[in-house]
Amino acid sequence: MLKLENVSKVYRTTEVQTLGLDGISLTIQDNEFLAIMGPSGCGKSTLLNILGLIDQPSSGSYWFYGEDVARYTEAQLTALRRTVGIGFVFQSFNLIDDLNVAENVEVALIYRGIPAGVRRKRIAHVLERVGLSHRAKHMPQQLSGGQQQRVAVARALVCEPKLILADEPTGNLDTANGEAVMELLEQVAAGGTTIIMVTHSEIFAARAQRTVHLLDGHIVTQDLAA
Ligand SMILES: Nc1ncnc2c1ncn2[C@@H]1O[C@H](COP(=O)(O)OP(=O)(O)OP(=O)(O)O)[C@@H](O)[C@H]1O
Ligand SMILES: [Mg+2]
Numbered sequence: 001m002l003k004l005e006n007v008s009k010v011y012r013t014t015e016v017q018t019l020g021l022d023g024i025s026l027t028i029q030d031n032e033f034l035a036i037m038g039p040s041g042c043g044k045s046t047l048l049n050i051l052g053l054i055d056q057p058s059s060g061s062y063w064f065y066g067e068d069v070a071r072y073t074e075a076q077l078t079a080l081r082r083t084v085g086i087g088f089v090f091q092s093f094n095l096i097d098d099l100n101v102a103e104n105v106e107v108a109l110i111y112r113g114i115p116a117g118v119r120r121k122r123i124a125h126v127l128e129r130v131g132l133s134h135r136a137k138h139m140p141q142q143l144s145g146g147q148q149q150r151v152a153v154a155r156a157l158v159c160e161p162k163l164i165l166a167d168e169p170t171g172n173l174d175t176a177n178g179e180a181v182m183e184l185l186e187q188v189a190a191g192g193t194t195i196i197m198v199t200h201s202e203i204f205a206a207r208a209q210r211t212v213h214l215l216d217g218h219i220v221t222q223d224l225a226a
Helices: 044-051 074-084 101-111 116-129 145-157 175-190
Strands: 002-012 017-028 033-037 059-064 086-090 163-167 194-198 210-215 218-224
Touching: 002 044, 017 044, 017 218, 033 044, 033 175, 044 163, 044 194, 086 145, 101 116, 101 145, 116 145, 145 175, 163 175, 175 194
Parallel strands: 033 194, 033 210, 086 163, 163 194
Antiparallel strands: 002 017, 002 059, 210 218
16 A cells, blocks of 8 residues: 655756645555646656656655655665566557667666666566567667557566556557557456556546546546546
8 A cells, every 4th residue: 555645846946946746645545546637847757766766756645565765765765666566558658779679678677787687577477468578679769659568667667666667657558559458458457457547538547446636746636537
């Protein structure tokens, strides 16, 4: 379970102070598929970064599977991210251009010190799962946007994460490719992984179990799926 209590995030530069999040309290159950919506600048990415241990709240507490991590150091957060396994998927795919599909997925495993033989098996398995076994040797530029995003999902999945954070994963995709990525995330959620997905699509959000609407850094409403 993930639990935010009165979490705020202030960004300070020499000139100005911006309130990224303003008193967020939110509990996310294990195996939940949660959507986050709201206008540009309302704090969606800030919230995901805090949930994913990429960034720290300025105040409030964050219970991450039972540990209060709000005051953790950078090193503690990195260690925890590694043990729990958190998969990230971004709007812009963020694949490495000079590495082929299999190698892009492999990076996540090398980072974790997984031996080569195990890496090969896990890469083959995860590429099968996202329907891209036949593209393992392709370079990212040789793939459609939807295929690139499926590689990014494979890279997130290969470490068998408990939690996947997706920041507008279908934002750069046409309807058909967006649908394919959405179906893939639904399958992953059905397999027991917690998914938190930022989206601008009402239709995709309605397929999550719950939608949280943000405005100016706070939660305005929460809808349960019909
Ligand atoms: N590193 C930063 N430094 C200063 N201000 C920031 C930083 N990151 C975000 N902000 C500010 O915090 C607020 C929330 O930003 P955030 O990126 O979370 O919005 P968002 O909801 O993800 O928007 P979008 O839909 O455009 O991606 C904005 O006002 C933004 O300008
Ligand atoms: Mg954003």
